[in-house]
Amino acid sequence: MTNSVTKPQRQTQFLKVLHRLIVANFTHLDKDFLNISSPRNYIYKIEKNHLLEDEKIKRTKVRNPNCEHCVPYSIYSIPNKSMMKRLIALYKAKGGELTEIEEQYALSRFDNKEEAKNELFN
Incomplete structure (x- = not known):
């Protein structure tokens, strides 16, 4: 028998969208992979x-x-970068777990402005 103490907590859809925004870009194509009904609602x-x-x-x-159609x-x-820092803090405050490598990568995307301009869709 498991209870709320021993059972691992599932990530909410809000946390799934927020995690995906932090570690990469989020597309509507990701919604099927993450099993999310309406990601735009969470972004809003x-x-x-x-x-x-x-x-x-x-x-x-x-x-x-x-593809024409x-x-x-x-x-x-x-x-x-400042928005990224706030969203990382929000993610952690809501109970999300972010590895040190994921956090460093997310923040490093904004260190070199030339690379940030060249990064796909950023």
């Missing part, structure tokens, strides 16, 4: 409740150039 919740009024998560519309999809990314 992050913007509304946890970011400053004038801050937004960067959204880029992409269309597959090799494919539906365009959105890619969400974090635009700057």
